[in-house]
Amino acid sequence: xxxxFMKRTIAAVAAVGALATGMGAAQAEDVKVGFVYVGPxxxxxxxxxxxxxxxxxxxxxxxxxxxxxxxxEGADAERVIRQMAQTGHNLIFTTSFGYMNPTEKVAxxxxxxxxxxxxxxxxxxxxxxxxxxxxxxxYVAGVIAGKxxxxxxxxxxxxxxxxxxxxxxxxxxxxxxxxxxxxxxKIVWANTWYDPGKEGDAAKxxxxxxxxxxxxxxxxxAPLQVAENRGVLGFGQASDMIKFAPKAQLTAIVDNWDKxxxxxxxxxxxxxxxxxxxxxxxxxxxxxxxxxxxMPDDVKALAEATEAKIASGEFxxxxxxxxxxxxxxxxxxxxxxxxxxxxxxxxYIKGIDAELPK
Amino acid sequence: xxxxxxxxxxxxxxxxxxxxxxxxxxLVVGGIIFAFMGKNPFDALxxxxxxxxxxxxxxxxxxxKATPLVIIAVGLSLGFRANVxxxxxxxxxxxxAIFGGGLALYFHDSESAFLLPAMFVLGAIGGAFWAAIPAxxxxxxxxxxxxxxxxxxxxATLFLSFLVHGPWRNPEGFNFPESRPFPDAGLLPxxxxxxxxxxxxxxxxxxVIAGWLLLSKSVIGFQLRVVGKAPQAARHVGFRQKRMxxxxxxxxxxxxxxxxxxEVAGPIGQLQPSISPGYGFTAIIVAFLGxxxxxxxxxxxxxxxxxxxxxxxxxxxxxxxxxxxGLFQGILLFFLLACDVLTKYRIRFGSTAAKGRTA
Numbered sequence: 216x217x218x219x220f221m222k223r224t225i226a227a228v229a230a231v232g233a234l235a236t237g238m239g240a241a242q243a244e245d246v247k248v249g250f251v252y253v254g255p256x257x258x259x260x261x262x263x264x265x266x267x268x269x270x271x272x273x274x275x276x277x278x279x280x281x282x283x284x285x286x287x288e289g290a291d292a293e294r295v296i297r298q299m300a301q302t303g304h305n306l307i308f309t310t311s312f313g314y315m316n317p318t319e320k321v322a323x324x325x326x327x328x329x330x331x332x333x334x335x336x337x338x339x340x341x342x343x344x345x346x347x348x349x350x351x352x353x354y355v356a357g358v359i360a361g362k363x364x365x366x367x368x369x370x371x372x373x374x375x376x377x378x379x380x381x382x383x384x385x386x387x388x389x390x391x392x393x394x395x396x397x398x399x400x401k402i403v404w405a406n407t408w409y410d411p412g413k414e415g416d417a418a419k420x421x422x423x424x425x426x427x428x429x430x431x432x433x434x435x436x437a438p439l440q441v442a443e444n445r446g447v448l449g450f451g452q453a454s455d456m457i458k459f460a461p462k463a464q465l466t467a468i469v470d471n472w473d474k475x476x477x478x479x480x481x482x483x484x485x486x487x488x489x490x491x492x493x494x495x496x497x498x499x500x501x502x503x504x505x506x507x508x509x510m511p512d513d514v515k516a517l518a519e520a521t522e523a524k525i526a527s528g529e530f531x532x533x534x535x536x537x538x539x540x541x542x543x544x545x546x547x548x549x550x551x552x553x554x555x556x557x558x559x560x561x562x563y564i565k566g567i568d569a570e571l572p573k
Numbered sequence: 574x575x576x577x578x579x580x581x582x583x584x585x586x587x588x589x590x591x592x593x594x595x596x597x598x599x600l601v602v603g604g605i606i607f608a609f610m611g612k613n614p615f616d617a618l619x620x621x622x623x624x625x626x627x628x629x630x631x632x633x634x635x636x637x638k639a640t641p642l643v644i645i646a647v648g649l650s651l652g653f654r655a656n657v658x659x660x661x662x663x664x665x666x667x668x669x670a671i672f673g674g675g676l677a678l679y680f681h682d683s684e685s686a687f688l689l690p691a692m693f694v695l696g697a698i699g700g701a702f703w704a705a706i707p708a709x710x711x712x713x714x715x716x717x718x719x720x721x722x723x724x725x726x727x728x729a730t731l732f733l734s735f736l737v738h739g740p741w742r743n744p745e746g747f748n749f750p751e752s753r754p755f756p757d758a759g760l761l762p763x764x765x766x767x768x769x770x771x772x773x774x775x776x777x778x779x780x781v782i783a784g785w786l787l788l789s790k791s792v793i794g795f796q797l798r799v800v801g802k803a804p805q806a807a808r809h810v811g812f813r814q815k816r817m818x819x820x821x822x823x824x825x826x827x828x829x830x831x832x833x834x835x836e837v838a839g840p841i842g843q844l845q846p847s848i849s850p851g852y853g854f855t856a857i858i859v860a861f862l863g864x865x866x867x868x869x870x871x872x873x874x875x876x877x878x879x880x881x882x883x884x885x886x887x888x889x890x891x892x893x894x895x896x897x898x899g900l901f902q903g904i905l906l907f908f909l910l911a912c913d914v915l916t917k918y919r920i921r922f923g924s925t926a927a928k929g930r931t932a
Contacts, residue, residue, distance in 0.1 A: 255895065283888040284895045287850035290840035293769070294634050295885050301630075302889055312749060313845065375846070376738060377749055406734055572738060 246306060246484045248272055248476075249299035250282035251292065253311035254409045260434030260453035261408065261470065265310045265333075267454075268472030272480045288313025293320060300325040306483045308476070309333065312377075318342065329488050331479060334379065336558070340490050345475060348496035349379075350386035350557070351525045352468030352504055353430075354532035356450045357390020358521050359465050359507070360428045361398050362514045363448055364391075370421025371402045372414055372431040372438045376572045378560045380432045385564045386532045387430060392566065394517070401426055402569050411437035422447055429463075439463060448509060455505035466518070467505035474500050494554065497526040533557065538565040577918040584916065591912035592862060592869070596876065599905045606900070612891060620890055621883035621901070633768035635878050637840060641666070641832040641849070643777045643874035645856035647784040648828030650865040652821035654788075654801040659822055661707065661722025662829040663853025664729035665700035669830020670837045671733055672699025674844045677759030678741055678752055688758045692834060700830015701823045703729060708822040712815045718822070726853070734846050741844060752844035761839045773835030780828065784867035793820065829853060858906055877902070 250269050254262035262284060269280050281304070286295050292314045299307050300321055308331045309318045315335035322330045322342040330342040338344055360369050369391065373380050384402065391398040401424055403417040410433075418429055418438035422445050429442040429449030436459040442449035443460035451457065451467025475493065482488040495501035504522055507515045524530040535546035539562040546552045563571055603621070604614035625631045645662045652659045659665075673696030680688055706725060710716035738750045745753070761771035788794040800807040800817050808814070836848055859877050863869030884898030 249889070281889050281892060283885055286885075288845065288847050289850060290637070290836055291850060291881070291885075293840065294638075294882070295889075298885060298889060313847070316754075316842070375734075375750060406731065572735075 246276065246278040246480055247304045248278055248280045248480055248483075249302075249304035249307040250280065251286050251295055251299070251307070251309045251311075251314060252282060252284040253288060253313065254285060254434060256282070256284050258409050258434050259436050259456065259459070262310070262434075264453050264470040265308070265472055268476040269308075271473035272476050275477045276480050276484065278480050278484070286314075293317035296321045296330075297324070300328045305329060306480060306488075307331070329479075329483055338490055338492060343479075343491045343493070345491075345493040345495075347470060347472075347499075347501035348494055349468055349470070349502055350382045350532060351496045352502045353383045353387040354390035354525065355504060355518055355521050356430065356466065356468060357387035357392075358394055359510060359514060359518050360387070360430065360450075361391035361393065361395035362517065363465065363510060364395070364398060364428050366425050366427045367395070367397045367399060368425045369398060369400045369428045369430060370418065370424070370426030371400050372417045372421070372429070372433055373402055373404045374408050374433045375406065376404060376561075378558060381563065381571065382557055382560045383432055384567070385560065388564065388567055389532060389537075390521070399568060404572060405433050407433065409434045411435040414438050415441050418442065419445075436460070451505060457505065457508065462509060464505070465509055466507050469503035469505050471501055471503045497522060498528065539563065540565055540567065574923060576921045577914070578921045580917060580919055587912075587916045588864065589869075591916055592864065592873070592909060595905060595908035595912050598908045599901065602904055602908075603901055610893070612893070617887065617891060617893070621887050621897075622879060624886050624890070625879060625882035630768060631882070633765060633770045635875060635882060636774045637769045637771070638878035638881055639874040640771075640774045640777045640839075641836055641852040642856050642859045642877055643871055644773075644780050644832040644835070645825075645829045645853060646859040646863065646870045646874060647780050647867050648825035649856055650860040650863070650867070650870060651784070651788070651797060652825050653860060654865050655797045655817045655821050656801050656804070657711075657818050657821045658719045659704060659707070659722050659825050660719050660857065661704070661724075661726045661853070662825065662856055663849060663851060664722070664726030665703045665826040665829035666833035666836075666849055666853045667726070667729040667733050668703040668833070669696040669700035669827075670833035670844065670848050671729075671736065672696055672702075672830065673834035674752070674755070674837045675736075675741070677755040677838065678844070680759070681753050681756050683756055684758050686758065688756070689761070689838070692759060692838060693831065696830045696834025697827040698830070700833065701827040703830070704822040704826025705819075708819050711818050711822075718818070722822075733844065733848070737844050737846055743843075750846050754843045755838060759838060760842060761835060769840050771835065771839040773832075773839050776831070776835070778871075781867045781871045784870075788867065797821070829856075855902075858902065862905070862909060876905075880905070 250265060252262040252265060256262055256266040269282060272278055273280055283295050286292055288311060296309060296317055306329045310333045312334045315332055315337055318330055318332045319337045319342060322339055326341055332344050334346045335344050371384060388400055401421055403421055405413045405417050407413055414433045414435055415437035418441035427447045429438050429447060431438040431452050434453055436456045439449045439451055439456050439460045443463040448465055449463050451464050453470045455467045455469055457464050507518050531551045533552035535550045536544060536548045537546040539545050600618060604618055607614040607617035626635055649659055649662055673692040676692050676695050703725060707718040707721040710721050711718045737752055741752045743751055743753045761773055764770045764775060796812045800812055837844055841848060855877060859870055859873040862873035880898055880901045887893040887897055888895060
């Protein structure tokens with residue numbers, strides 16, 4: 216009896232206390248987080264992984280969340296973002312590059328709402344940016360590919376020739392050449408992030424040209440599935456795709472937004488959120504490598520060692536000397552490419568036998 | 574056995590009532606689906622169809638979303654009436670945006686009041702130029718315009734992609750695929766402060782009125798209707814089919830091009846790889862929803878726009894999947910076509926008539 220009375224009294228006192236300290240400091244359950252996705256949550260790639268991050272927020276903080284999927288990167292994005300801001304969301308993640316300008320616009324109109332834009336470069340007091348250093352994972356994948364290829368031809372399905380993708384190709388090839396200087400890469404641009412039909416066709420064309428390792432920078436499991444069916448090896452993209460290709464997947468470069476999203480939601484809850492620019496790599500947990508499978512133990516050990524060296528900061532994939540295709544020295548011997556160079560990378564490194572679409 | 578038998582006379586009233594009936598039945602079936610998904614059907618329908626437009630900002634967004642749909646659909650409907658099947662409005666929209674937007678990028682320092690009108694003209698020319706190719710192929714080589722106009726859509730989209738990844742890429746944009754922002758002189762003025770309702774929305778209303786006048790009061794409008802309904806009669810009185818093909822494709826293309834320009838010079842404000850979520854294709858549904866009549870198209874465009882807005886809110890507030898939007902549009906089209914069939918035909922059970930004929 217007394218115990219329950221005490222409990223109620225404590226609760227009441229606590230409630231008064233909370234009121235007294237002011238309504239400004241929102242409680243965790245007051246945080247309402249909105250997500251805008253460019254693809255369907257069932258893409259098993261990019262949007263799927265962001266939605267896993269959203270679920271992590273729900274599981275760890277109990278905050279209310281909502282999302283809108285397949286929002287076109289045009290005039291519609293601004294309305295969706297604005298509707299979220301208007302319906303009481305106080306933290307909004309816009310998870311595609313094409314949402315940058317609409318996010319910036321709505322952020323100006325809602326100074327009390329916090330915005331987070333993935334992969335962009337425009338920031339404000341209430342607008343953060345975040346992205347992951349996937350090129351670190353691609354270097355590890357390159358090392359594995361260099362060891363595993365027999366034909367010395369790697370097939371690479373690209374989405375768009377933006378810096379993110381070009382950087383990935385360069386990093387991958389530096390990894391491959393570190394163990395096998397004879398590797399050649401053939402690249403097909405699918406001109407889409409998500410179109411299983413087109414992605415699969417690109418993979419078929421590459422395998423027909425002799426590729427025995429399939430790499431992709433598009434979001435559906437289609438290229439990896441083609442690899443599985445044609446009996447060659449490949450890498451998963453964005454999420455662990457082992458169930459789509461149990462015999463073909465070597466590893467996958469997994470986007471892991473869980474920690475970041477939970478931390479940002481908590482920061483809003485306890486009032487410590489500030490506008491930041493985050494670019495996390497393997498060490499931050501944003502880039503995960505799926506289990507190393509379908510490879511001999513020595514290759515697995517090498518991959519694990521490479522991953523560990525990158526995570527500890529002992530090794531950086533873009534360590535000079537790095538020459539571009541024209542033979543110009545871009546990064547001097549012993550120096551590291553700075554983030555500015557990495558973010559704007561629109562050139563292939565020397566040795567890549569392809570022309571960058573202009 | 575169930576057969577469809579043509580009605581000798583069909584009710585004129587039903588031609589106009591069938592869209593209303595289709596919408597009503599869509600609501601009923603939609604409500605049932607919501608109930609199966611464990612949502613209160615009345616709440617869900619409210620969220621889908623009322624909540625998006627229960628404030629002035631929502632209504633303004635409805636106009637913004639309906640603007641390109643209405644402009645394109647009016648253009649397409651003229652062709653559809655004359656049996657010219659332009660399926661490639663999406664490509665014509667893209668070319669309009671490239672032509673008109675290109676001018677804004679070329680004069681990116683301009684403050685001239687002539688820039689925007691010049692962009693209008695070039696946008697229309699861009700769309701008409703892209704529609705002229707299927708027109709030429711149809712009139713010279715009898716190539717099916719459904720195929721040629723559709724295929725050209727992909728060419729236009731890839732051309733835009735090439736431009737924003739390459740020569741027209743923003744030099745200050747960190748190599749990301751987007752153009753410079755248009756100068757202020759190349760942006761559509763906002764009609765109501767605090768909203769995104771732009772000059773293009775006013776043009777859409779004008780297009781509806783002009784389309785109606787053209788169809789009901791002009792000689793060419795009369796010819797369009799005759800060519801579509803009775804091609805042989807049209808040939809007898811000397812209406813030239815080829816001229817109809819050229820006229821409807823060029824006009825439809827120009828309007829689609831203008832709609833594309835309004836998107837990039839309005840809500841988007843620059844060129845980027847994707848500028849339309851398929852307005853050129855959705856406008857085909859809008860044209861039929863509006864009975865190929867400009868005023869009907871105005872309402873059809875608003876309803877279609879509402880399904881998009883409602884779909885977004887249903888995701889945000891009810892946690893329903895995005896597929897609900899497509900589902901609603903599909904059900905609506907299904908009932909519309911079903912009502913049309915039943916207006917023109919009656920269902921006969923059994924096979925008495927067939928027996929009578931063979932006996």
